[in-house]
Amino acid sequence: MSPPPPKVSTEGRLFVPMQPAVARSRGLEDAYRLHYRAVHRYLLAFTGSHADAEEIAADTFERALRTWEDAPDPALPWLLLTARRIAMDRWRRARRWSRVVLGLRSGERADAGERQTEFWLWFAEISKLLTARQREVLVLRYQRDLTDIDVGRIMGISESGVRSLVARAIDVLRAHPEVL
């Protein structure tokens, strides 16, 4: 069924045509404007820290701008993959340093205090049930623009691997209805 015709009135609407040069340079800025929240959201869930998410998002777009000519279209999976690599590099570096300097357990993350909100309390409960990869695949599935192939590329697994990871995660959640 085709969508119903728009009921929008055009009364008083004013459009501002853009200059050609401005329109040409919009690629980079558009990607930044359109995808920043998606990258930040993924990093928030991935790192659990506002500070880390903000900083890695900035690094991601800085790196993207340096190699923008090579960016595929659509750019979002590529940006998320870049963000994931930067986050993993930082995590490995931090883990190495924490072992050498502080003697902390590996994988221990700083809690910046933002987990006190209702969302983070819920996410902490979810994190006790799901593995990091199960959590990640659900978070990436939340981004509707991504296909299973995109999710697989970002996580370094096959398309069927994505589907089975999702199925296992859903099985776990189904067994714990109290968290949903």
Add this chain to the structure above:
Amino acid sequence: MDDPESDVYARFVRRFRAIEAEVMDPPPFTFQDRAVPRLVSRRRSWTGLVAVVGLACAVAAFGPLIAGRPRPGSEASSPAQVAASGDSSSWLPANAPETAQIVTVDGWSATCLEVESETCRRVALLAINNLGRNRPAGVLTVQNRRSCLMVPSWADGTRCWQADIPVGTGSVCMVIARRTSDGTYAQVAGDVPGRAHLPTDPGGCPP
């Protein structure tokens, strides 16, 4: 295998959607000579670390001498404050909430950034009616705009809002202001359903 759109997944998505209140809007973007100054300045380096350690030592040594002096400035601590930093104090309304909030409108989830909930609801309703009416549900973002230069004479140019709806690989957006005559909300710029009749318009909202 479970369909990701199953009830369990749908319930997960409903809970996870609360993260939208924590997600930041993009900081100001400046494209100059293949670099983004604000982003570049965030990078940490060993020289920066040495400088910080040196500064810390200096403060420890001369702390008593400088104690009691007021700090020259303080950093924004919440995402909302970060988003509102800079020259935003003049364009944000006095009663705008300091943090983002989510309101539900016609099955859609609207993330309101620095916009009071009732205004956000009305703006979101108009945006959904104009740009998202072929979808039963979805998400959108409503925020104050710094510039309302495109607002026509029949509308109140002192305040306007921007609504963004993610679609496909991008998003559509519209700018909304209130009519001076009756206070109702109306679209003044941005995307329209189908752009075929606007060949010179590249789409999107004016900067």
